Amino acid sequence: MNLRNKIRDRFSDGSLARFVIFMNKVSGNWLNRPLYGKAKFNEDGLVTAHHPTFEDDERFVSAYEKGRATGSWPHGDLRWRAHVLCWAASRGAALDGDFVECGVNRGGSALTVMNYVDFERLGKRFYLLDTYEGLVAEQLSDEERRAGLRGGGYEPCYEAVVRTFAPFGDAVRIIRGAVPSTLGEVDTQRIAFLSIDMNAREPEIAAAECFWDRLVPGAAMVLDDYGWRKHAAQRLAFDEFALKRSVPLLALPTGQGLILKPH
Numbered sequence: 001m002n003l004r005n006k007i008r009d010r011f012s013d014g015s016l017a018r019f020v021i022f023m024n025k026v027s028g029n030w031l032n033r034p035l036y037g038k039a040k041f042n043e044d045g046l047v048t049a050h051h052p053t054f055e056d057d058e059r060f061v062s063a064y065e066k067g068r069a070t071g072s073w074p075h076g077d078l079r080w081r082a083h084v085l086c087w088a089a090s091r092g093a094a095l096d097g098d099f100v101e102c103g104v105n106r107g108g109s110a111l112t113v114m115n116y117v118d119f120e121r122l123g124k125r126f127y128l129l130d131t132y133e134g135l136v137a138e139q140l141s142d143e144e145r146r147a148g149l150r151g152g153g154y155e156p157c158y159e160a161v162v163r164t165f166a167p168f169g170d171a172v173r174i175i176r177g178a179v180p181s182t183l184g185e186v187d188t189q190r191i192a193f194l195s196i197d198m199n200a201r202e203p204e205i206a207a208a209e210c211f212w213d214r215l216v217p218g219a220a221m222v223l224d225d226y227g228w229r230k231h232a233a234q235r236l237a238f239d240e241f242a243l244k245r246s247v248p249l250l251a252l253p254t255g256q257g258l259i260l261k262p263h
């Protein structure tokens, strides 16, 4: 840090700016250590010099630990994604409407956000939709197959999910089966938080189209797979979805996409 200040004092703003532009140009894919220092966060495909504020948030740390204990993320942590979901759920908690997640697996994200917003005190319902046994092969396009997607891919987990959410009683509705055929079972007319994470274009677009009109103004729709390279087909489909409705879609460095329902 001292060295940086010394450099700043020694050189003019113009030369420093030229140096920064040069360093950014030649650093390619590498985090530019001389400019930004050591990475503050390196997890889940995201490396950044910026401060992961959620590490200082005890409520987040404790909620995330509970989500992680479901065994949902054997390949590694994904705290920045969970932070985005908790932010979106906090918006939803303050709105009139229920929560929906399409693509639940063992329920790590859902349990994290429920603990984060203290779901039980909200008097809302949380609808959890999944086959609870992986992707549906027939729903994948040739393009998605070429990108490496396959049917299945997840261990059957329905019983585990029933056990995990049993303490919430009637507030959690576990809907088992393939989206879109199960969408009709979501019997709420007002949705305040929508998380879509099914790793396949067809059911994801069907869910977004089905729920769009029911999202209450200000509610967030979080698209987990939006920026991931395997899921380009979804990204293009959601770009079109957003364009058709004239809503901006925010691409996050976590790989997620975010749309807020306009007022």
Ligand SMILES: C[S@@+](CC[C@H](N)C(=O)[O-])C[C@H]1O[C@@H](n2cnc3c(N)ncnc32)[C@H](O)[C@@H]1O
Pocket: 072, 073, 102, 103, 104, 105, 106, 107, 108, 109, 110, 129, 130, 131, 132, 133, 134, 135, 136, 139, 154, 177, 178, 179, 180, 197, 198, 199, 200, 203
């Ligand atoms: C990446 S996982 C979801 C992860 C989860 N959000 C979490 O918190 O860990 C994708 C899930 O989508 C589900 N899925 C894929 N296609 C589906 C479909 N057509 N209908 C319902 N669930 C589906 C899979 O069974 C799998 O559990």
